[in-house]
Amino acid sequence: MTAFSFTVEARDGRARAGRLATPHGAVDTPAFIPVGTAGAVKAVTCRDLVELGAQIILANTYHMMLRPGDALVAELGGLHAFTGWKRPFLTDSGGYQVFSLSGLRELTEEGVRFRSHLDGTPCFLSPERSIEVQMNLGADIVMAFDECPPWPAPREAVDEATARTTRWARRCRDAHRRDDQWLFGIVQGGVHLDLRERSAREITALGFPGHAIGGVSVGEPKEDRIRVLDHLDPLLPEREPRYLMGVGTPEDLIEGVARGVDLFDCVLPTRNARNGQIFTRRGRLAIRNARYRTDPRPPDPDCPCPTCRSASRAYLRHLHLAGEMTAAVLMTLHNLFFYLDMMRAMGQSIRLCRFGEFRAEALRTLAAAGESARSRDRS
């Protein structure tokens, strides 16, 4: 366990800047975690990620257990050896995907029976099995198996899911045996502040070294999410890392940091890149738009990323419309750089006690283009 630590090194208001140490290196927080669903961040290589400044990536337990299988990954030395990514890994529990991707599900107190979305094979996930898979995968940070109710859902359903999440969290804690992994608990409770509060008290009582806020960005209004974050901030241990799962837009990340969140993951920068949407400091641009046909400017004139140093909007538009894979590569590189760079800038502004100014200015410029935004996208 000694390789692990988390230190809050600076505060500005409720925003925190810190450092999370793991056996595979440190992560400066606040941090964005690129999503490598099947063990690779789509369209880019590990070398690209290092160059962009990514310090940690996520692999999905659900996807990896189905293909290539966690036993195979374990046989080949775990995720780090298997993928060549030598920095920290985080795996989720599989719970979110079971409830959003797989076919017919049967939920019992024991766990969830479901069918693989790939080929219909019957599968089973439970707290114990999720932890077993995650121990096989060997990420540095692993997550408790939770029940993530949809939004909207009847309050009773959220109540029951929240209670079950606590019971399952205890089973996860008891099943976990690798001391080179940190197991985080997950707080549920939907948009109900009393359920969130109960969940936070129950989960934090189990002694996890870090906590995630789950069940957000599933379609609920942004205002509800903000209320949940505001409410949870004083309930989560000050000295432990906080991870807002599956969030979100640049604006969401800023608002999360403003409410004491340290870690975020989301497929938005990578998925939207493949769909031709580019994040810039002045809002998003849809590269297929005819207005970019002869636009010689880089995607984001203020950006020092490899793509913005060499590619024009006109070129990216051409490659995207031609269905060229290189379009996805170039736009993924930019979008990830944009996200990672924004987190670095936020951390710096917190250390300089200028986060308030950063937040106001960033939100102002991000709103410039005013294209519509979807806040949730998790594979």
Place this chain on the structure above:
Amino acid sequence: MTAFSFTVEARDGRARAGRLATPHGAVDTPAFIPVGTAGAVKAVTCRDLVELGAQIILANTYHMMLRPGDALVAELGGLHAFTGWKRPFLTDSGGYQVFSLSGLRELTEEGVRFRSHLDGTPCFLSPERSIEVQMNLGADIVMAFDECPPWPAPREAVDEATARTTRWARRCRDAHRRDDQWLFGIVQGGVHLDLRERSAREITALGFPGHAIGGVSVGEPKEDRIRVLDHLDPLLPEREPRYLMGVGTPEDLIEGVARGVDLFDCVLPTRNARNGQIFTRRGRLAIRNARYRTDPRPPDPDCPCPTCRSASRAYLRHLHLAGEMTAAVLMTLHNLFFYLDMMRAMGQSIRLCRFGEFRAEALRTLAAAGESARSRDRS
């Protein structure tokens, strides 16, 4: 014109090592030219290509004129400015694609009317129009518009195509007006040595600074191609570069260099990478093969490329089967490195007067796996 030169710096048997200087930098020969069909080598970036050691890339006139259009590329400053590739570019004439890709064609002495394979739009290419497009695109090396007959074809058809290629070459020469481009002639003649000889005499008489051997790798037996190369070697100007278009496998490149060829292009390394076929010093491997399921070795244990330094066969197989774009990226990086590195090794062996040993050893080890090979693949 002063920026251009070609110097044969070393010979070993009929193999040559030299240097082709262009306004955008020099190319060490023998050289392999990665194919960037639509203005990008599929799945990789210009920075990747520089790192792999590519000194020149190819863009297809046919594809670029249809999308995004040569006028747009010219408006944005030509291929170098448009794509961000600052090293030499070569464009083909469009002839090959017109005859292989497009719909209904009407061939006259004036040129070829055809329909775009994208949307059926009526189009026209002639010697003058091909040169106009290539002047708009602004590559360093451009090609005469030729008629490339299929294989097999009646001798009379090849005869007529060869004669027309000469007439068209003269029109191309007369239409070309950019002194920052070198225009190469193309020798046709199919597998008929007398037609090849006549074509070589007619085309070389037109005073081009370099020559391509066209109409090969269209399905003809390898032995016929070798006979053509053997026959043409003494007929082409010794001091000018020779370019074997659309070729080929590693073995083809070695046999071409052995017969005095300086330049090659082919989609094999890039296309096959996307299809999961990896070129190695010991033959090819089909990454989807079950035997690689748990294989922890890099694709080519003798290879220092970025992919072989970090990725196992098991990992690439997983990503390929999962349909992950990163699989194409990683395998394209390797295959291109393999091709470019083999050309470097050939050049070095020629300079050290050891090309014979290199050739024998390389052909022996390449045959190790003995998987079947397709020699032709040009987009």
